[in-house]
Amino acid sequence: MPSTALTHLTTLVTNDPAYGDGGPLGLIEDAALVVEDGTVVWAGPARQVPAADETYDASGRSAIPGFVDSHSHLVFAGDRTAEFAARMSGRPYTAGGIRTTVAATREASDDALSANLARHLREMLRQGTTTAETKSGYGLSTAQEARALRLARAHTPETTFLGAHLVPPEYEKDPDGYTALVAGEMLQACAPYARWVDAFCERGAFDGDQTRAVLTAGREQGLVPRVHANQLSHGPGVQIAVELGAASADHCTHLTGADVDALAHSETVATLLPGCEFSTRSPYPDARRLLEAGVTVALSTDCNPGSSFTSSMPFCIAIAVREMGMTPDEALWSATAGGARALRRTDVGRLSPGARADLALLDAPSPVHLAYRPGVPLVAEVWRDGVREI
Numbered sequence: 062m063p064s065t066a067l068t069h070l071t072t073l074v075t076n077d078p079a080y081g082d083g084g085p086l087g088l089i090e091d092a093a094l095v096v097e098d099g100t101v102v103w104a105g106p107a108r109q110v111p112a113a114d115e116t117y118d119a120s121g122r123s124a125i126p127g128f129v130d131s132h133s134h135l136v137f138a139g140d141r142t143a144e145f146a147a148r149m150s151g152r153p154y155t156a157g158g159i160r161t162t163v164a165a166t167r168e169a170s171d172d173a174l175s176a177n178l179a180r181h182l183r184e185m186l187r188q189g190t191t192t193a194e195t196k197s198g199y200g201l202s203t204a205q206e207a208r209a210l211r212l213a214r215a216h217t218p219e220t221t222f223l224g225a226h227l228v229p230p231e232y233e234k235d236p237d238g239y240t241a242l243v244a245g246e247m248l249q250a251c252a253p254y255a256r257w258v259d260a261f262c263e264r265g266a267f268d269g270d271q272t273r274a275v276l277t278a279g280r281e282q283g284l285v286p287r288v289h290a291n292q293l294s295h296g297p298g299v300q301i302a303v304e305l306g307a308a309s310a311d312h313c314t315h316l317t318g319a320d321v322d323a324l325a326h327s328e329t330v331a332t333l334l335p336g337c338e339f340s341t342r343s344p345y346p347d348a349r350r351l352l353e354a355g356v357t358v359a360l361s362t363d364c365n366p367g368s369s370f371t372s373s374m375p376f377c378i379a380i381a382v383r384e385m386g387m388t389p390d391e392a393l394w395s396a397t398a399g400g401a402r403a404l405r406r407t408d409v410g411r412l413s414p415g416a417r418a419d420l421a422l423l424d425a426p427s428p429v430h431l432a433y434r435p436g437v438p439l440v441a442e443v444w445r446d447g448v449r450e451i
């Protein structure tokens with residue numbers, strides 16, 4: 062494939078501190094980027110750009126690494142508009158709403174589920190997301206969970222087995238029996254289609270022992286744990302995530318000092334999901350506290366039909382800056398490099414040599430505009446593997 066030089070970039074975020082002023086964003090002003098065979102081969106000041114086969118004039122736009130959305134639930138059918146509307150008139154969010162989506166998902170054809178998934182991934186792409194993780198968890202039987210992951214796997218390698226999302230109605234009287242099914246037969250059927258194993262550790266979902274059982278069994282099958290932890294209340298989720306070497310503890314809304322300490326002394330990323338607090342009218346997680354303690358923070362949409370039906374990483378960045386104490390630079394890093402850390406990927410979330418040429422071009426002189434101009438569609442172009450897709 063011929064090499065292409067993207068020139069006339071007002072700013073370029075590399076997320077590589079070897080570039081620019083040495084800050085975490087590795088920001089270069091008046092920059093150029095050369096891509097070849099789907100990979101970044103050069104980044105630097107425009108005046109030093111090496112010769113390339115083709116030149117693409119970026120017209121003064123800013124380039125950032127494509128967003129890495131490390132937490133979503135896109136294999137679903139049905140609609141929960143009524144639940145959202147009721148919540149906005151005062152009814153609280155509970156995990157119970159998941160059942161509505163489970164019923165609709167079980168009824169849906171493979172084609173309908175795949176089409177819905179593709180539509181939401183496309184929606185994400187239009188908003189600059191070039192890598193997306195997605196989970197099962199609305200099937201809750203062996204056949205349904207395996208189907209969800211098989212369908213998801215055709216769209217993304219970042220698939221997560223979430224059989225432990227909620228105890229389905231047919232096991233209401235036997236939650237331990239359901240946990241055994243998840244950690245046994247269901248896991249066996251799902252592991253070939255999954256990279257990660259997750260559990261919703263929460264009152265009303267799975268307790269500490271059940272969470273540990275599922276994640277440990279998943280690990281034995283070669284899946285890496287991640288945990289829905291401390292979303293609606295204090296609980297053991299974060300401690301279990303750290304204890305089991307999970308890639309990420311997600312939500313982290315209700316944390317004790319010991320939880321923050323445990324994260325700070327671990328490789329486990331704290332993935333914050335502000336769309337969820339926005340859509341459930343809940344208090345936001347304290348990103349500042351985590352950052353001050355030295356925790357690696359990722360931002361993600363949690364896109365799902367119940368608690369957070371947004372596919373927009375720019376929206377999450379804007380909330381994280383306004384409501385969670387993050388600076389615009391920190392939020393951008395967390396939505397790109399942070400997501401890559403949460404997925405243990407070194408090939409995405411940055412734009413320096415060797416990285417995949419996955420990027421978004423913003424109609425803005427600086428990526429700070431993502432927070433400064435909330436709700437404005439600044440993502441003008443999206444390139445994946447060195448090819449312009451949007």
Ligand code: NIG
Pocket residue numbers: 134156158159162261289292337363365366367368369
């Ligand atoms: O991440 N917390 C559990 N799961 C989802 C919500 C799923 C739903 O309400 O359908 C979440 O918020």
Ligand code: FE
Pocket residue numbers: 132133134289363365
């Ligand atoms: Fe989630």
